[in-house]
Amino acid sequence: MAGSSVSVDYAEAxxxxxxxxxxxxxxxxxxxxxxxxxxxLMLRKNTDLQxxxxxxxxxxxxxxxxxxxIRVLDQGVITMVMGNWLPPFGIAVTADPLGATLTFxxxxxxxxxxxxxxxxxxxxxxxxxxxxFLLLLMTGVCGSFLTADVFNLYVWFEVLLISSYGxxxxxxxxxxxxxxxxxxxxxxxxxxxxLIATGLLYxxxxxxxxxxxxxxxxxxxxxxxxxxxxxxxxxxxxxxxxAAAFPVNFWLPASYHTPNIVVSAVFAGLLTKVGVYAxxxxxxxxxxxxxxxxxxxxxxxxxxxxxxxxxxALAQSEIRRLLGYLVIAGxxxxxxxxxxxxxxxxxxxxxxxxxxxxxxSIIVMTALYMAAGIMGMMGSSFNxxxxxxxxxxxxxxxxxxxxxxxxxxxxxPFSGFWPKVMLVDAAFQGGxxxxxxxxxxxxxxxxxxxxxxxxxxFWRGGPEGTADGQSVDVTGAAEGQLSSGALWLPLxxxxxxxxxxxxxxxxxxxxxxxxxxxxxxxxxxxRSVLGEQG
Amino acid sequence: MRTVIFxxxxxxxxxxxxxxxxxxxxxxxxxxGGGFIGGLIAASALAIFGIACGVASVRRAIVFHPMxxxxxxxxxxxxxxxxxxxxxxxxxxxxxxxxxxxxxxxALSTPLVFDIGVYLVVVGAIGSIALALEEREAD
Numbered sequence: 001m002a003g004s005s006v007s008v009d010y011a012e013a014x015x016x017x018x019x020x021x022x023x024x025x026x027x028x029x030x031x032x033x034x035x036x037x038x039x040x041l042m043l044r045k046n047t048d049l050q051x052x053x054x055x056x057x058x059x060x061x062x063x064x065x066x067x068x069x070i071r072v073l074d075q076g077v078i079t080m081v082m083g084n085w086l087p088p089f090g091i092a093v094t095a096d097p098l099g100a101t102l103t104f105x106x107x108x109x110x111x112x113x114x115x116x117x118x119x120x121x122x123x124x125x126x127x128x129x130x131x132x133f134l135l136l137l138m139t140g141v142c143g144s145f146l147t148a149d150v151f152n153l154y155v156w157f158e159v160l161l162i163s164s165y166g167x168x169x170x171x172x173x174x175x176x177x178x179x180x181x182x183x184x185x186x187x188x189x190x191x192x193x194x195l196i197a198t199g200l201l202y203x204x205x206x207x208x209x210x211x212x213x214x215x216x217x218x219x220x221x222x223x224x225x226x227x228x229x230x231x232x233x234x235x236x237x238x239x240x241x242x243a244a245a246f247p248v249n250f251w252l253p254a255s256y257h258t259p260n261i262v263v264s265a266v267f268a269g270l271l272t273k274v275g276v277y278a279x280x281x282x283x284x285x286x287x288x289x290x291x292x293x294x295x296x297x298x299x300x301x302x303x304x305x306x307x308x309x310x311x312x313a314l315a316q317s318e319i320r321r322l323l324g325y326l327v328i329a330g331x332x333x334x335x336x337x338x339x340x341x342x343x344x345x346x347x348x349x350x351x352x353x354x355x356x357x358x359x360x361s362i363i364v365m366t367a368l369y370m371a372a373g374i375m376g377m378m379g380s381s382f383n384x385x386x387x388x389x390x391x392x393x394x395x396x397x398x399x400x401x402x403x404x405x406x407x408x409x410x411x412x413p414f415s416g417f418w419p420k421v422m423l424v425d426a427a428f429q430g431g432x433x434x435x436x437x438x439x440x441x442x443x444x445x446x447x448x449x450x451x452x453x454x455x456x457x458f459w460r461g462g463p464e465g466t467a468d469g470q471s472v473d474v475t476g477a478a479e480g481q482l483s484s485g486a487l488w489l490p491l492x493x494x495x496x497x498x499x500x501x502x503x504x505x506x507x508x509x510x511x512x513x514x515x516x517x518x519x520x521x522x523x524x525x526x527r528s529v530l531g532e533q534g
Numbered sequence: 535m536r537t538v539i540f541x542x543x544x545x546x547x548x549x550x551x552x553x554x555x556x557x558x559x560x561x562x563x564x565x566x567g568g569g570f571i572g573g574l575i576a577a578s579a580l581a582i583f584g585i586a587c588g589v590a591s592v593r594r595a596i597v598f599h600p601m602x603x604x605x606x607x608x609x610x611x612x613x614x615x616x617x618x619x620x621x622x623x624x625x626x627x628x629x630x631x632x633x634x635x636x637x638x639x640x641a642l643s644t645p646l647v648f649d650i651g652v653y654l655v656v657v658g659a660i661g662s663i664a665l666a667l668e669e670r671e672a673d
Contacts, residue, residue, distance in 0.1 A: 018622035027625045034612045041605030084618075084627040093625075132605070 028064035029142035037135035047123040054131030058111040065107040072100040077528035088209035094148035098515030112490035117262045119486040137163035150208045179255035186251040190241035197234035211529035214286045223289035232290035243275030246304040257320035261373030269366035284519045295342035303438040306332030310445035317384040330361040346430040351516035353422030360415040367494035387457040405450035410443040415501035544586030551579035569649035573656025581664040604658025611651025614644045
């Protein structure tokens, strides 16, 4: 400690070289949202200021994460160890292309949601803390994407879960509490399993630094031992719950339709992907041997998730529940990528497919929930039976919805097409034909489900019972409410991204490939965290 | 619970507990104590005061809404780590300011600010829950 008369050799325990100011970009996403969230919390009575402050802070978050992404692409993996302690004792925060890409896309989506909420979240929702919760949720999401410490990952999971509970019950309706109980109980079980697995991992290796564990696992004679297998299985179950994989996916459609539509949009975009990200990080980076023998299990779970998600979507007539099942189907595609990655040669292609799919899914699911919100406002219902004739209300909106429907089904020329090509390609090259087939079948079923929504809500003349050829003028929200730019701007930005990634996929494929190689071949990651000794 | 003895003693007890919580907070860096446990003691002081004299008088006494206190704690706690930016050190590296005041060595530091932040977060969060529960009971 400072101030004592004994001379201490700080270099033994601490980093003594100066830290470049640019490296602060690693902590900037979590820091901006945490400080900003605290500020918003103190000012939550001022409901006029809330949206302005919230959107400004989310804009700062987008800029910071863009800066971080540029720096990572320019300089490779960068690390900052909290408190200047030497790793593995200090908690390392590390930005690699995978984490930086997801942080950036997540921030863009959160910004869009913040703008969308200016119109859809009432002043009572603001007073109960919509913007503080959204900002603190982003603290947890960005922290999870950027941490290089397993226990720290758990802490960020808790941060995002607690904020998500707050968002879920915003409004205090009976149905919301019902959804929140299901969501809360399952997530509580999931995070407890996560914690138990982390405890076991610490017991085995005596460290929680991801790079340090990766080195120690690599040095083991028998990396498929019973103790590690237990840890791997627990992690898989815990993150599969978080990601809503079959058979622990029931909580998602049971809760995602209950909160305010913008909350559903953020949840559908971000939360399940954090689970998938954690699976990729844990299995590909630190437990590759466990991935090999668990690949068949993961593959079966992936196929079941793909098919049940798509079938569930076909069976629903509530748009928000239907979209919930599509989130699940997308998770199946990403899990398929993880299963294929076990075969070594296809690992980079499969993981980059999964990363690209995650990016696509974050954008398109958020946009679809926003579109569902607008549909609900136009037709005063979220039920397909009661909707109809929306095409006459707004041709442009019908077009936007069709673009998003094509994208989520994986049809060209939109963003869902390319990751599916990569995943199916990797599956066939790796000899996992069933996975490739399941992705294609699921895409086909999704096309049917989305086609059904389009025909019912947009194409036909009016709600159920309207005679053919007739059109009924559906009553919806007031024109003034629907013409607000706060609704259309975020939806437009996200749709533009969907089209851009569909027409110009090279940039995102390059990013995803870099992200995949940083976990498949973790040399750069380990050296960045542990320094030259790694 | 609203006996005369309890109502008479509660304000003094609460004041003592808050004082003790600050003592626990300040000795925390090198000895048992710190922001979290200090915050819990202060929050139980609020709870006792609330049981004895009613939630309204607690809310009057702490001036700010407990959630705002929490927010302020989070705010200064997070900002305490930022000071090291100006010394080209990593986030959360501790900074010390040590000086003599009337022949007593005073050590001010960013971990102290962080601990005070934790203290306020805990007082705010637990106090908010306790007061809400006590209010519900009175209905």
